[in-house]
Structures are given as structure tokens and as C-alpha cells.
Amino acid sequence: MTILLLGSGGREHALAWKMLQSPLCDKLFVAPGNAGTEGIATNVNISPTDFGEIKKLVIAEKIDMVVVGPEDPLVLGIQDFFLDDEFLKNIPVIGPSKTGARLEGSKEFAKEFLLNHRIPTAAYQSFTKDTLEKGFHFLETLKPPYVLKADGLAAGKGVLIIQDLDEAKFELSNMLLNEKFGIASSKVVIEEFLDGIELSCFVLTDGKNYKILPTAKDYKRIGEGDTGLNTGGMGAVSPVPFANAELLEKIENRIVKPTIDGFHHDKINYKGFVFIGLIIVDNDPYVIEYNVRMGDPETEVVIPRLKSDLVELFVAVANEKLDEATLEIDERSATTIMVVSGGYPEEYEKGKAISGMELVQDSIVFHAGTKTENGQVVSNGGRVLTVTSFGDSFEEAIKKSYQNIDRLNFDKMYFRKDIGFDL
Numbered sequence: 001m002t003i004l005l006l007g008s009g010g011r012e013h014a015l016a017w018k019m020l021q022s023p024l025c026d027k028l029f030v031a032p033g034n035a036g037t038e039g040i041a042t043n044v045n046i047s048p049t050d051f052g053e054i055k056k057l058v059i060a061e062k063i064d065m066v067v068v069g070p071e072d073p074l075v076l077g078i079q080d081f082f083l084d085d086e087f088l089k090n091i092p093v094i095g096p097s098k099t100g101a102r103l104e105g106s107k108e109f110a111k112e113f114l115l116n117h118r119i120p121t122a123a124y125q126s127f128t129k130d131t132l133e134k135g136f137h138f139l140e141t142l143k144p145p146y147v148l149k150a151d152g153l154a155a156g157k158g159v160l161i162i163q164d165l166d167e168a169k170f171e172l173s174n175m176l177l178n179e180k181f182g183i184a185s186s187k188v189v190i191e192e193f194l195d196g197i198e199l200s201c202f203v204l205t206d207g208k209n210y211k212i213l214p215t216a217k218d219y220k221r222i223g224e225g226d227t228g229l230n231t232g233g234m235g236a237v238s239p240v241p242f243a244n245a246e247l248l249e250k251i252e253n254r255i256v257k258p259t260i261d262g263f264h265h266d267k268i269n270y271k272g273f274v275f276i277g278l279i280i281v282d283n284d285p286y287v288i289e290y291n292v293r294m295g296d297p298e299t300e301v302v303i304p305r306l307k308s309d310l311v312e313l314f315v316a317v318a319n320e321k322l323d324e325a326t327l328e329i330d331e332r333s334a335t336t337i338m339v340v341s342g343g344y345p346e347e348y349e350k351g352k353a354i355s356g357m358e359l360v361q362d363s364i365v366f367h368a369g370t371k372t373e374n375g376q377v378v379s380n381g382g383r384v385l386t387v388t389s390f391g392d393s394f395e396e397a398i399k400k401s402y403q404n405i406d407r408l409n410f411d412k413m414y415f416r417k418d419i420g421f422d423l
Contacts, residue, residue: 006048007069010368011296022311036367068095075105092318097269124191152184196281235419238301342412344382
């Protein structure tokens with residue numbers, strides 16, 4: 001098969017690396033890709049949201065399947081674009097329809113879906129600038145901390161957790177009246193704070209059948225001890241040590257099954273990954289959020305743990321025969337540590353020459369924000385590289401990743417030194 005993968009981050013490099021291990025994958029295009037995918041596949045300088053250019057490429061290169069990495073093309077309806085096009089309708093797209101993608105594109109839609117299908121989640125209400133006063137009153141009924149979520153896509157940065165009531169009211173005004181997160185915060189969901197430990201559950205579904213992929217935990221804050229600003233993710237661990245058989249059974253029965261049944265009941269065309277962000281309170285799982293694609297950097301620990309052929313699984317998804325596929329998992333722990341540009345997630349510089357990648361031993365370096373310039377790999381984003389390692393325990397895997405990060409170098413390079421500290 002000739003496959004097109006959309007995206008340019010660490011998630012996409014990991015997916016490309018895994019798909020190319022399949023005998024079913026003859027040729028892989030990545031749009032737009034990065035310096036890492038350039039080394040193993042064919043990068044094409046097309047935006048994942050430029051559907052017209054994607055169509056031209058698919059026809060010109062006789063693409064057999066499209067795998068969507070990031071959320072934007074899904075929320076904008078790439079699955080529907082293909083199904084509605086005479087030339088493209090028979091080419092499978094791994095990713096949900098526009099309606100399915102609203103689970104990530106609208107926090108309010110996700111909350112309504114959860115309540116309709118009786119899936120455990122925090123109590124909530126949503127507000128616009130016209131109902132700002134009601135929002136203030138709702139905040140007054142809650143105990144701190146206060147959770148404010150921009151309804152739309154805000155690149156993983158649209159959630160505020162605030163201890164002080166007056167500050168929460170100020171930030172609610174800032175989001176609704178001053179568009180703190182742009183159009184994404186024209187509507188804000190306020191929900192009760194659940195105190196527990198977070199866990200990511202990943203599911204691959206053909207809309208009827210599903211396979212639960214390995215669990216993972218990622219670390220969103222820029223600072224050690226989970227302090228400072230939210231980022232796209234600074235590291236991840238898989239499996240999650242506290243996710244025992246009893247908890248996993250609760251997650252499947254109370255959350256995964258009703259989610260997939262909900263797609264079927266609501267006639268949502270969903271063929272792809274479901275990322276379920278969970279919080280575990282007194283050993284009971286609650287849904288914090290849905291994403292409609294794999295997480296990043298969790299992909300960089302979940303996908304390497306799959307022993308099964310990923311392309312084979314995607315073909316089973318396309319043919320609605322996922323129940324006939326087998327999912328084999330590597331029992332070892334995998335960890336990944338993200339290396340970022342100094343200043344991220346705020347102002348940072350690009351174009352820094354990266355050295356030492358050839359010195360890395362017994363770990364995999366996945367590229368996130370990189371490009372090749374005059375034969376040299378340079379930084380091209382906030383999150384630059386991620387170093388994934390295996391071990392018999394997560395501690396052993398983490399140690400290996402840090403040993404290899406010491407071999408890497410670029411100007412103003414930063415990484416958290418405490419990934420896995422809370423496990």
C-alpha cells in the first residue's frame with residue numbers, strides 16, 4: 001500500500017516509524033512531516049488542513065489510505081471530505097467524521113455525550129459572554145479549585161485550574177470578553193474539580209468493535225513537580241503502574257464500552273483512535289476529556305509497545321473487522337522524555353543546530369519540532385525531540401532516556417528531570 005500520514009510532530013514520527021515496519025506499507029508520504037520523518041519516508045510540503053492539495057496528492061500518487069495524526073483536519077471534516085468526493089470516497093481515512101471530532105472540537109458537545117450515555121464525569125455548566133453573570137454565580141456554588149475550559153481547540157492550553165474565586169471570575173471574563181484563547185473561548189465550560197491521579201486510555205475502533213491500547217500517563221506542566229504553565233506534554237510513561245486489573249475492568253465497562261456504544265447509538269461515523277483522559281478518584285475512573293486522535297507524547301510510548309502490525313490494524317478498522325484482528329503488547333515499560341526550546345511554552349527561538357543524535361544508544365529519538373537546513377537538523381518548534389526507552393520497570397526506562405538526553409545538545413535546550421516522580 002501507499003499511505004499518506006498527516007502531521008508534523010513526535011506523534012507522527014512514531015506512527016511513521018511503526019507503519020514502515022509493516023510489510024503492507026510499500027511507500028509512505030508524510031504531510032508536512034519533520035526532519036525525523038524525512039529520514040524514513042517522503043515528506044510533502046502540504047498543510048494537513050489543505051484538503052484541495054491533499055486530494056491532488058492522493059490522486060497523483062495513487063494513495064491507498066490516509067492516516068490523520070493531529071486534530072485540526074478531523075475537526076474540519078477530512079473524513080467527510082473524502083466520503084463526499086467521487087474520486088476519494090473509496091480511500092479509507094483513519095480518523096472520525098466531523099461529528100465524531102466534535103468530541104474534541106467542543107468541550108460542551110463532549111460533556112453532553114458523556115451525560116447522555118451515563119459515562120462518569122465531573123458536573124459542569126457552559127457559559128458565553130451573554131451569560132457571564134450566571135457563570136459568576138455558578139463559580140460561587142463550587143468549592144475551589146475552579147476548572148475553566150475553553151470550549152474549542154486551544155492546542156492543549158485552554159484549561160485553567162484556579163484556587164481563588166475572584167481570580168476565577170477575572171479569568172472567566174478574560175476568556176469570554178477578551179478572547180484569551182481566541183475563538184476557542186467564546187464559550188467556556190466550568191466544571192467541578194475532581195481530586196485524583198490522571199491516566200490516559202487509548203482505544204482504536206472501527207465504530208462497532210474496539211481494541212484497548214496500552215495505558216499511559218503524560219506530564220503537561222513545564223516545571224518540575226508539575227508546576228508552571230501547561231504545555232503539549234513534557235514526557236510520558238506506559239503502562240501506568242497503578243492501573244491494576246480491577247481499575248482496567250472498570251475503565252472498560254464504565255467508560256470504553258458505553259463510549260463505543262454511544263457512537264453506534266448516535267450514528268456517529270467513527271473509525272480511528274479515541275483518547276480518553278481520565279482522573280482516578282478513590283479507584284473510580286471519571287472522564288476529563290476526549291481527544292479524537294492519539295496523544296503526543298503518549299504516542300511515543302504507546303505505539304512502540306505494540307507488537308502487532310499497525311497497518312494491519314488500520315486495514316481492519318477500514319473494513320470494520322477489528323474484532324478479527326489480534327493486539328499484541330510488549331510487556332516492558334516504555335518512557336519518553338521531551339526536550340524543548342528554552343522559553344517554551346511562551347516565546348522561544350527556532351533554528352538551533354541539534355547535535356549528538358548519532359550518539360544515542362538503546363533508545364529511540366522521535367523528532368517533534370525539527371527541520372533540515374543545509375544538511376543540518378535544526379529546531380523548528382517548542383517541543384523539539386523526544387527520547388523513548390524500554391526497561392523492565394519504568395524507573396529503568398526513564399534512567400536510559402536521561403542517559404541519552406545527556407548526549408544531545410542545542411542552544412537553550414530544556415527538559416524536565418522528574419518524569420515519573422509521582423508514580
